[in-house]
Amino acid sequence: MKTHILVVLMQDHPGVLNRAVSMFRRRGYNIASLAVGHTETAGISRMTVVVESDHVEQVVKQLYRLVEVLKVSDVTDDPTVEREMALVKLHVPSQQRAEIVALAEVFGAKIVDVSVTAMVIEMTGGPAKVDNFIDMVRPFGIKEMMRTGRIAMVRGARGHSGADLVDTGWQNDVAGAASAAAQ
Amino acid sequence: MSDKRTGAQILCEALIQNGVDTMFGLPGGAIMPFYHAMWEYRSELRHILCRHEQGAGHAAEGFARSTGRIGVCIGTSGPGTTNLVTPIADAWMDSTPMLAICGQVSSAVLGKDAFQETDITGITMPITKHNYLIKRVEDIAYAVKEAIFIATTGRPGPVLVDITKDALQASMVPDYSKKIFLPGYRPTYQGSKKQIKAALELMLQSKKPVMMIGNGVMMANASDEVMAFAERYQIPVITTLHGLGAFPQDHPLSLGMPGMHGWVHVNRAIQESDFLLNIGGRFDDRVTGKASTFAPNASIVHVDIDPSEIGKNVEVDVPIVGDAKLVLLSMLEEEPEETKVAQFQQVAAEWMVYVRELQAKHQHKQQYLNRPDTSVMMPHDVYAVLTKEMNERGNYRVVTDVGQHQMWAAQLLDWYRPRTHITSGGAGTMGFAMPAALGVAVAHPEDTVWVVCGDGGFQMTNQEMIVVVQENIKNIKIAIINNGFLGMVRQWQELFEGKRYSGTPLTSPNFQKLAEAYGWTGITVESGDQIEAAVQQAYATDGPVLIDFRVEREVNVFPMVPQNKSIGEMITE
Numbered sequence: 001m002k003t004h005i006l007v008v009l010m011q012d013h014p015g016v017l018n019r020a021v022s023m024f025r026r027r028g029y030n031i032a033s034l035a036v037g038h039t040e041t042a043g044i045s046r047m048t049v050v051v052e053s054d055h056v057e058q059v060v061k062q063l064y065r066l067v068e069v070l071k072v073s074d075v076t077d078d079p080t081v082e083r084e085m086a087l088v089k090l091h092v093p094s095q096q097r098a099e100i101v102a103l104a105e106v107f108g109a110k111i112v113d114v115s116v117t118a119m120v121i122e123m124t125g126g127p128a129k130v131d132n133f134i135d136m137v138r139p140f141g142i143k144e145m146m147r148t149g150r151i152a153m154v155r156g157a158r159g160h161s162g163a164d165l166v167d168t169g170w171q172n173d174v175a176g177a178a179s180a181a182a183q
Numbered sequence: 184m185s186d187k188r189t190g191a192q193i194l195c196e197a198l199i200q201n202g203v204d205t206m207f208g209l210p211g212g213a214i215m216p217f218y219h220a221m222w223e224y225r226s227e228l229r230h231i232l233c234r235h236e237q238g239a240g241h242a243a244e245g246f247a248r249s250t251g252r253i254g255v256c257i258g259t260s261g262p263g264t265t266n267l268v269t270p271i272a273d274a275w276m277d278s279t280p281m282l283a284i285c286g287q288v289s290s291a292v293l294g295k296d297a298f299q300e301t302d303i304t305g306i307t308m309p310i311t312k313h314n315y316l317i318k319r320v321e322d323i324a325y326a327v328k329e330a331i332f333i334a335t336t337g338r339p340g341p342v343l344v345d346i347t348k349d350a351l352q353a354s355m356v357p358d359y360s361k362k363i364f365l366p367g368y369r370p371t372y373q374g375s376k377k378q379i380k381a382a383l384e385l386m387l388q389s390k391k392p393v394m395m396i397g398n399g400v401m402m403a404n405a406s407d408e409v410m411a412f413a414e415r416y417q418i419p420v421i422t423t424l425h426g427l428g429a430f431p432q433d434h435p436l437s438l439g440m441p442g443m444h445g446w447v448h449v450n451r452a453i454q455e456s457d458f459l460l461n462i463g464g465r466f467d468d469r470v471t472g473k474a475s476t477f478a479p480n481a482s483i484v485h486v487d488i489d490p491s492e493i494g495k496n497v498e499v500d501v502p503i504v505g506d507a508k509l510v511l512l513s514m515l516e517e518e519p520e521e522t523k524v525a526q527f528q529q530v531a532a533e534w535m536v537y538v539r540e541l542q543a544k545h546q547h548k549q550q551y552l553n554r555p556d557t558s559v560m561m562p563h564d565v566y567a568v569l570t571k572e573m574n575e576r577g578n579y580r581v582v583t584d585v586g587q588h589q590m591w592a593a594q595l596l597d598w599y600r601p602r603t604h605i606t607s608g609g610a611g612t613m614g615f616a617m618p619a620a621l622g623v624a625v626a627h628p629e630d631t632v633w634v635v636c637g638d639g640g641f642q643m644t645n646q647e648m649i650v651v652v653q654e655n656i657k658n659i660k661i662a663i664i665n666n667g668f669l670g671m672v673r674q675w676q677e678l679f680e681g682k683r684y685s686g687t688p689l690t691s692p693n694f695q696k697l698a699e700a701y702g703w704t705g706i707t708v709e710s711g712d713q714i715e716a717a718v719q720q721a722y723a724t725d726g727p728v729l730i731d732f733r734v735e736r737e738v739n740v741f742p743m744v745p746q747n748k749s750i751g752e753m754i755t756e
Contacts, residue, residue, distance in 0.1 A: 011366070014316075015304065015316075018308065019308055022308050022309055058491065058494070067312070067367055067368045070366055
């Protein structure tokens, strides 16, 4: 199955994430990764979802059926910046510290906590780079790990701003069309 | 009007302002403030007390389906609202505009497993178009306005509003002026001109065209436009289960119903067609059979107001997103070259002659009707008399349940007017008919509402019979096609499981006595020669009547397409 990256803008209402995720579950779409957060526009959340599906068009249409979903874009084939963060807690005896520090430096990872027998490293990058880093540190003994899931943004001026989606001009269109249909 | 109102009063006023005049429901703890308030508004807001919330939900569906207006049902928190789940799911599958108003425990105890607390918004999320949990009196008026707007526009559907008891009890000076703001909800009504041109071009090139109309035509009140388009181009019209009545079946261009229990000539026409224009149907598997084998030679144009329906089950050549009525009007505005049109009409007429020959060869309708020995009462005999008596009197609407009787009704009764055939299609909800008929009868006191029901489904919701008496409703007549089996399952067991009748033989109460206990007129019919007198008596009686037709027990619905087979492979006997 093909992997798709969808960027979804939605109204920041209680339950909206539940609605989206529940739709994925009941229609049998497989979520590989999911990240949600606020955007530049108040009241709008942005979800980056990595989904495995051969019928991504249906996934997009079903997302649009949710009243609070404003915009869905499949950015899989667009030039994007993709980032993911991992926090990794390693079991590190003092004699191996230097080796780990060197490795972190190569990957541009940050050491955010050090204790007598452990270290917490923050690794941010494209998903492949994060995978690669985790493979490299795995032999040292990972005690805990947590990944945020992927976020993605299209490069260049074009993009997915929420601001232009909440203008009010369309309201009359809908009301007008509805009354036209009723006649 | 700057006086303060309780949330419950605001709820009543908001409902009235948004066009609601009839509601079906049951009270209970959390919803009590609403019932307290609705007493003041009873002259504008009629409440019909049902006996089970499922009945209230189906009644609201019947009201909505027969009028096109929003159907409203009410339940209290906990079991009151979980009982609404089945009708909500039914309304979801059949795109019925419905508003479910639910009482909820007070916000202070919400989430604490309070008495009669159920997460009804969570439960109904996958089966509503949208839902709300309202915890503040300030939000009630707007939620009602938005909920009804969403339920009745675009592709209609059920919307649930769950309101906490304290929000209903709190007071404020109401403000109904807030404008609807739904930046993520923009249904497309007008079809793309470019696509419409492409569709017509494709059609005019075809030699074996068919048009198939579904629930979307009914919802959009587009019957006149279907007629105008069909006559303009002389294209044969197929009506799905939910399309029955949207195109009069005695019209020379009408072919009838397709699908699992559709007519052989209709399914053959689809399979042989080279062009299929589907307006407002969703290519349900009961229509298409095995989807990959459906209409293999046809270019398909699919008109639907819901983009997600297009390409979901069947691949489409020309998708048109829009309202059935407006798209048809745009199609009628197009003016292709007259010579092309004339040529097309001629080709279509030749094709029609061929399809009519198929029909003459295969039409199944008469098989049981003209037989010499009528001592055995076949279901078909009942339908024949019903058809005759209904046609003589006119102004009928028929509500059917789910199963064999439903398919026979679709096949054997006559459908001329939109919104006169009301059934549970997508969800296939047994127990739908009796309560749904209550809603239809309330909305159409001038019509005779026939419930055609099986003995199994009838026993699921027959408690609503007493509501008919309490509300002094007289225009409901019930015909139970009583074969002592859960008949459709039995038919599958006979055909595919070596007659192992596991869980299908069914004992019923004496329905005549049951009817009488409810204050109805009850009639039992045990032989074919009594059918006519019984139906005439039902018509002559000024009040609700139930007729128990004890028909031949093991009769099958034919034609039939076995599950997951092509609709070209029909069993006919």
